[in-house]
Amino acid sequence: MHHVVLERWSRGESFLHARDARVKVVVLLVYLVALATTTPMTPIAGACYAALVAAAIVAARLPLAGLALRAATVLPFAGTFALFSLLAGDESRALSLVSKSYLSAAAVLTLAGTTPLPKLVRGLESLGVPRFLTLVIQFLYRYLFVISEQAQHMRMAALARGGGRLRMTHAAGAAATLFGRSYARAEGIHGAMLARGFHGRMELLAEARLGPADVLFLLGGAGLATALRLAMGTLA
Amino acid sequence: MLPWDSVHIPDGFLSTPVWLALDVTGLPAVALLARRARRELEEARAPLLGVMGAFVFAAQMINFPVAAGTSAHLVGGALLAITLGPAAAAVVMTAILAVQAFVFQDGGILALGANVFNMGIAGVLAAWLPYHLWGAGRHRRTAIFAAGALSVVVSALLAVSELLASAVPVRPAALAFLLVVFGVSAAVEGVITVAVVRGIERLSPRIVHNATPERSWGLAVCGAGAVLLAAAGGLVASTNPDALQWLGGQLDILGRVTTLFAAPLAEYRARWLGSPWISKAAAGTAGALLVGLICIALGRAATRPRSA
Numbered sequence: 072m073h074h075v076v077l078e079r080w081s082r083g084e085s086f087l088h089a090r091d092a093r094v095k096v097v098v099l100l101v102y103l104v105a106l107a108t109t110t111p112m113t114p115i116a117g118a119c120y121a122a123l124v125a126a127a128i129v130a131a132r133l134p135l136a137g138l139a140l141r142a143a144t145v146l147p148f149a150g151t152f153a154l155f156s157l158l159a160g161d162e163s164r165a166l167s168l169v170s171k172s173y174l175s176a177a178a179v180l181t182l183a184g185t186t187p188l189p190k191l192v193r194g195l196e197s198l199g200v201p202r203f204l205t206l207v208i209q210f211l212y213r214y215l216f217v218i219s220e221q222a223q224h225m226r227m228a229a230l231a232r233g234g235g236r237l238r239m240t241h242a243a244g245a246a247a248t249l250f251g252r253s254y255a256r257a258e259g260i261h262g263a264m265l266a267r268g269f270h271g272r273m274e275l276l277a278e279a280r281l282g283p284a285d286v287l288f289l290l291g292g293a294g295l296a297t298a299l300r301l302a303m304g305t306l307a
Numbered sequence: 308m309l310p311w312d313s314v315h316i317p318d319g320f321l322s323t324p325v326w327l328a329l330d331v332t333g334l335p336a337v338a339l340l341a342r343r344a345r346r347e348l349e350e351a352r353a354p355l356l357g358v359m360g361a362f363v364f365a366a367q368m369i370n371f372p373v374a375a376g377t378s379a380h381l382v383g384g385a386l387l388a389i390t391l392g393p394a395a396a397a398v399v400m401t402a403i404l405a406v407q408a409f410v411f412q413d414g415g416i417l418a419l420g421a422n423v424f425n426m427g428i429a430g431v432l433a434a435w436l437p438y439h440l441w442g443a444g445r446h447r448r449t450a451i452f453a454a455g456a457l458s459v460v461v462s463a464l465l466a467v468s469e470l471l472a473s474a475v476p477v478r479p480a481a482l483a484f485l486l487v488v489f490g491v492s493a494a495v496e497g498v499i500t501v502a503v504v505r506g507i508e509r510l511s512p513r514i515v516h517n518a519t520p521e522r523s524w525g526l527a528v529c530g531a532g533a534v535l536l537a538a539a540g541g542l543v544a545s546t547n548p549d550a551l552q553w554l555g556g557q558l559d560i561l562g563r564v565t566t567l568f569a570a571p572l573a574e575y576r577a578r579w580l581g582s583p584w585i586s587k588a589a590a591g592t593a594g595a596l597l598v599g600l601i602c603i604a605l606g607r608a609a610t611r612p613r614s615a
Contacts, residue, residue, distance in 0.1 A: 077410060103417050108323055144412045145317045152320065152475055159476040168475070171319025176412040179318075183409050191409065203341045203353060207402040210357020215364055215406070222365040239502055242371045246381060246499075247506025249369070250362060250390070254514055257358035264354065271353070 075216075076141075080133055080184035087131035087185040091285040092194025098292035099182045103175055105300035112167035116303045117174070123295060124177045131185045138184065142177040149173065188212050193275060202272065209273055210260075218253055225249065313382050313459065314466035315407065315422055318415030322473040329469070330420030336428055337401045344395040359391060360399045360406070371499050379495045384426060384462070385434035385454040386500050389442070390507065390514055393435040393526045400427035421469055429533035430462035436530035448501055455500030456493040461537040463489040468540030486541070 081088075087095070102123070109116055128135050149172040153165035183191070189209060196205040225245055321329075345352060363383040370378035383403075387396035401423050407413040414422045434454040441450035467485060471477060477485070508515050 099416070103318055103415075107319060107321075107326070107417055142412060148315070148317060149319075152470070152477070155478060155481050156476050158481075159478055161476055164476065168319060172317040172415070175318035175415055175417075179409060179412060179416055188410070201338045201341050203345055204337065204398060204401060204405075206353040207356045207360065207398055208405055210354050211360035211364075211399075211402045211406055212357075212410070214358045214361040218358065218361040218365040219368065222368045226368065239372060239498070240506075242369050243499070243502030243506045244510075246366050246369050246503045247510050249366060250386075250503070250507050251511040251514070253358050253362040253365075254355070254511065257355040260358065261352075261354040 076137075077180075077183055078187070081187045083132060083185070085130060085132045085185070086284075086288075087127065087181075089284070090185075090288050091279050091281055092186050092190045093198055093279070094281070094285045094289045094292075095182055095186055096191070096194050096198060098289060098296070099178055101293040102178055102296040105296045106171055106174055106178075109171075109300060109303050110167070111163050112170055113303075114166070116299075117166070117170040119299055119303070120170075120174050121177075123299065124174060124181060127181050127292075128177075131181060133181065133184050138177065138180055142173055142180050145172045145176045189273065189275065190279070193273075193279065197279075206271070206273065214253075214256070214260075218249070218256075221252065222249055313426060314463050315404075315414030316418040316425075316466055316469065317412075318417050320415075320473060320475055321418055321421060321469060325469055325473050326417050326421055329424050330417065333420035333424035333428060337397060337423060340394045340397040340428070344392070344398045347392055348395055356391070356395055356399050357402065359387060360402045363387065363399070363403055364406075371495070371502075373495055379492070379499065381499050381503065382459055382496050384430045384458040385438075385451075385496070386503055388431045388434045388458070389438055389451065389454060389500075389504055393431055393530070396431045396435075397427050400431055421466070425462040425465040425469075426458075429465055429537065430458040432526055432530035433461040433533045433537070434458035434530070436527050436534060439524075439527040439530070451501045451504050452497040454497075456497035457534060459496045460489055460493040461533055463492070464537040464541040465533075468537075468543070 102120075106120055109120075125135065128138055146169070149169050153168045156162075156165040156168060186194070192205045192209050192212075196202055225248065229241070229245065344356070348355065363381070363386075366383065367380045369380065371380060373379050384396065384400055387399050391399065404414060404419060404422050404427055408416055408419050408422070434457055437450045437453035437457065441447065442454075444450075463485075467477070467482070504515065
């Protein structure tokens, strides 16, 4: 499954893995804004932005080809609209749509591939995302695999009983059963967490601290992206 | 499988004024709804919402048969609104969209505000409107069907309007095709939502009745607003797509007007800060902030409990 690979990547060790999540999020945002506001998107600009992401991927010791392949999940959507643009005779728009969405996805993957989700979520929280929302995101991610596996089991069981192709009522029954089980599981989880002293916040073993390397990375990463944007602005 | 029962806009598609405005308005609105959801759901709050989000992910593995051998899956916005109430459903949808953006590259990060606005807020509130009005009466089934259909059609129409306002060229033929796809997806989601809600009522009747419709008049009114907005967007998009591009341009003009108000600051700007890109972005932020504050104020006024 997709997020299992990402999970393995995010537990790796590298300069990028060791950086504070907040710093990485800010650098990502600066990069994304720079990329999004670059108009027109020339091939040279695209190559420069791609080189920046590629450098980050190599520095993080992530598999370049594997990540490039995963980022391609945006291509069906982007490709369709690029096709519309081509049909309308706007080739530069088509190139811009595909390259911007692809490079953005690769950059986000680089962040997700170097930061375990709990740390990422904690980083978002200290950047101002409401705690209730980050808590829900953490529970969602924690039980994503559990509930998906349960759905898989139910599907197997239905197949074993000869229900190859479900009818509407059967499918609805399966969904309703899964809903009821998820609901009951949530109540159980909450009770167990309260019994263990849960007070509305996930604890990490170590609080994140900004080190000199983090500040350096922040200035370097955000600076590079900004410089690239300004350079492209004057070129255009 | 139908191609797009929900449109997750990736980064790079929306023009700066559009994504900025939606980030600045959408995300605080979710914060507001999160506070409301915390108040409404007494027991099992965050764990319940998180696990329900995981359920919506997992439920996509269940194939619902549609005519002629094709199948579809549950999108879930309306189901969540009916079972958890609209505020909590908006929080769950936002969490789902955030995980999809960060982990699955389904939808962009800068476009997260737009996607949250389309699916998490407008879609959920549009679903809440018919359920709130007719969910308890004789037409309960029709109301649930309308909830499912509206949630899909409203978020899809808003997404297309935003793309057109960002000057993404969509020719009339392509647009007509998209509108037909959305119509079919909406009907399918309506049917699936009815079937699943009936299933849940049979298996665990107590869950559906936890969400009491009386409390959320304000949100139902916001839902009506979302439906009207989407309908206007869809109407303009299908009859005169150039008008939406013009509207996108107007957003920029709004930015320029705010620059005038910020003129006293201009003298202190370094030369490179004076480049049109920076001042445009700053002005856009200022304008969007203003719109955001107005929306929050309106939202507060609309969602204040009457008994308070």
